[in-house]
Amino acid sequence: MTLKSHQAMHAVEVDVDCQFIEDKSDPEQDRYLFAYTVTIRNSGTAPAKLLTRHWLITDSNNKIQEVRGDGVIGQQPRLKPGEEHHYSSAAMVETPVATMRGSYGMVDDEGVEFDAPINQFVLSIPRTLH
Secondary structure, eight states: OOHHHHHHHSOEEEEEEEEEOGGGOBGGGTBEEEEEEEEEEEOSSSOEEEEEEEEEEEETTOOEEEEEEESBTTBOOEEOTTOEEEEEEEEEESSSEEEEEEEEEEEETTSOEEEEEEEEEEEEOTTSOO
16 A cells, blocks of 8 residues: 555544633742643544554743653544544643644554644633734
């Protein structure tokens, strides 16, 4: 199978919507909580199961938190072509602006593993970035 046909089979899109959680944050203690909701969409032609997650969270001081683990919030969803999975989680950082990026480790029904990239997105308290 060619690389191009694998790419068509293994197309997983990830969208993230995030918000600052003011009542659970404490700026005086350098604690900023951001909630995020992730939509994982299988836009490929083969079913795929999410096995692992890998996040890199970088704050404005260039401090990096690396998060690795099985599944997402205790789940390893299997998505048929066209299906979506949604979940919500949160991240605590030490600055009012940070970024997150990463990938999900996926596997298709034939046992072929591939990564679904999560493009970088910004965590920012309101009125911090223009």
